[in-house]
Amino acid sequence: MRRRFVIQKHTTGGASHYDLMLEAGGALATWRLRRLPTVMKPGGSMPAQALPDHRLAYLSYEGEISGGRGEVRIAAVGTYRLLGRSDDAWDFELRGEEIRGIFQLIRGRGRRWRLWAISPGPPRSEASGRRR
Numbered sequence: 028m029r030r031r032f033v034i035q036k037h038t039t040g041g042a043s044h045y046d047l048m049l050e051a052g053g054a055l056a057t058w059r060l061r062r063l064p065t066v067m068k069p070g071g072s073m074p075a076q077a078l079p080d081h082r083l084a085y086l087s088y089e090g091e092i093s094g095g096r097g098e099v100r101i102a103a104v105g106t107y108r109l110l111g112r113s114d115d116a117w118d119f120e121l122r123g124e125e126i127r128g129i130f131q132l133i134r135g136r137g138r139r140w141r142l143w144a145i146s147p148g149p150p151r152s153e154a155s156g157r158r159r
Contacts, residue, residue, distance in 0.1 A: 029106040032121060033086050034063065039097025046078065046099070047142070049107060049119065054080035056117075058132065058140055063102055065126045067144035075132060075140040118145075 030050040037046050037059075045063050048055035058075040067073065091098050105123020112118070115134040121127055128147030132140050 029108055029122075031086050032103075032105060032107045032123070033101060034060075034103040034126070035085065035089075035099040036063075036102045037092075037097055037099050039092075045102060046081075047075070048081055048085060049109075049117070050083065050086070051080075053083065055083060055085055057081045058142070060142065063126075064130065064142060064144065064147075065103065067142075067147055069144055069146055072141050072143045075142045077134075077138040077140055 032050065033048050033055075035046045035048070037044055045060040046057055047060055047064070048057045057078040057080060059078055060073060060075055062073065064073070085099075086104070087101075089098075089100050103121075103123050103125035105121060105126070107122065108120045110118040110120060110129070117132040118129070119131075120129045126147070129145040130147070131143040131145055133143065134140050
């Protein structure tokens with residue numbers, strides 16, 4: 028079953044990070060990333076921090092966030108296929124214009140996770156020679 032995903036660039040107070048959001052039921056399971064995972068090579072990893080689930084509205088939302096929490100812009104969007112899931116791991120395949128490939132999130136301590144690139148593929152725009 029294919030579900031939707033979005034990666035938003037979240038800017039607040041001059042600093043920015045990325046939020047990876049995977050549709051799971053009626054919400055978006057969300058992790059904060061330091062950089063966009065499109066830069067990852069097979070076997071590469073980066074820290075991820077679990078955040079509270081977000082509303083499905085964030086799949087397409089761009090703009091200011093209430094309470095002075097900055098603003099978000101969509102960096103990547105598409106569908107994903109859940110390959111496996113437990114309390115401590117998510118295995119999934121992203122399929123979007125900006126990012127494609129198989130990834131794994133592994134839980135560490137507390138809200139700390141690690142995102143692994145199992146077999147990232149080129150963005151569809153690169154594979155076809157197009158630039159956005």
